[in-house]
Amino acid sequence: MIRTENLTKIFSLGKKAEPITAVDRLTLEVAEGEVFGFLGPNGAGKTTTVRMLTSLIAPTSGQAFIGPYQIGRDDQAIRRMVGILTETPGMYERLSADKNLTIFARLYGVRDVPGQVEKYLRMLGLWERRFDPVGSFSKGMRQKLAIARALLHEPRVLFLDEPTSGLDPEASRMVRDFIEELRKSGVTIFLCTHNLDEADRLCDRIGIFKTRLVAVDTPQNLRASLFGRKVVFHLQTMEPRWQEVVRALPFVRDVQMIDRRLVIALDDPEAHNPVIVRRLVEAGADIQFVGELRHSLEDIYLQVIRAE
């Protein structure tokens, strides 16, 4: 649904200053219905990428496609097909929620303007406040309204820039649940976020970006490629010889003894855990429980960004 080939954006800052490369040869594919997390530090070029993919600014070189449409050639069609939630909601504060949405529905050429406005105001719990000026809304309500605005024309691709930024836990949960609902309805979602836990929960794949795409994969595969897979055996008592028993197994890459735990690095825990359990029991170990050591997305992100 989203495809880029060597997408590059260089900003010229005048004759005296050096040009700045904001996005460097981004090549990426996001499938239809996928939730793609786009992570990166501040100033990494994420917003510039989103602006190019929503036909707001033109790439310096390279190509990008949203569905069948090419950026720079079919910009009008792309804008009809995509919805965008910008980092700041950017609502008309003196106007009511209803008026704000009505304006955008008309600009998007929505057929049943009142119907669509009502649908999304009700869906996001703003129907009772529809005639209140947006200036009187809380930050969470404005964010909900901005989400409604992005969805009014039923876009097939949705770009969300920090959708839960500054929201309280309840409002964040509501937005996340809403993204889950959208995923079920087949909308392709391109999610820029600093909330790594959110990305871990919502995204099918993650791209780590710092001017260029540094890593891209599913969260599970990123964990495996960066840290390998590790299993923790909690034992009732610990004897050093059990570490050697495990180390002798051919598929074990590493074993560490931490208190009464054995942390074992291996590639295929599903296949090899039963073998390890058997060997340890034969050697006299009492196993309390076994679990996979799961690195957080934050660990992955920091590892990748620091390596840059």
Add this chain to the structure above:
Amino acid sequence: MDFNRILTIVDKEWAEVFKNRLVLFTVSFMPLLLTILPLAMLYFTGASGEDLVGDSADIPPQFFQMCGQLSPIECMQYFLINQFLLMFMMMPLIIPTAIAAYSIVGEKTTRSLEPLLATPITTVELLVGKALAAALPAIGATWLCFFIFVALIPVAGGTPGLVSMALGPTWLVGILIIGPLMAVASVNMAVIVSSRVNDPRAAEQISGILIVPILALLFGQIAGLIVINPTVMAITALVMVVIDAALVVAGARLFQREVILTRWK
């Protein structure tokens, strides 16, 4: 160009801008004042009668030639209202500046331009919508006030001769042609200034620089250096066409998606 989208922008601008009391005050008070003041002047000069004839020595001799068949009192009245007619030409400069400055700087500060630019609207449609929203009330108010003024000249003691002078080619060109040209200049000046400042009042004040040539005409006429006649108006109209062309090109260059999103701070 999609006129529905342009009308949506006009509707949005009016809905938003006219909720701002300061803008509403500028848009309604100034036309009201500039209509009432010349009528009051006319009434009081008419009431003063022959006493004013002695003051007619202050009128530039070239102006007397324009008075034609008018009596000295009528000529004095025409000279006085001529100054105010120049002020009518300021309306299409001041009103759009107030509206456009609040509309563009307001969008900049609330960051609402990016979602707007992400819709299928073209940049030209957006600029035209904003320009119409700012210029139409100004042109409408100017025309309405001018014709109310002309209609009330007899009520304020003016003679039919004065009415026909006010409806002569000089002021019809000034109000009907130069007025809209002024409004176009004003809107584009507001776009240019708004791209650089973040305070609507600053935008309004800087854009107000366009009033200076009108003030020059006003004071030039009072000082007897210029007489506003059809030739001066025709030259002014031509100069305004050139100024408008330059400002439209500069405004359109600044009002591009990429420039707005990446350079407007």
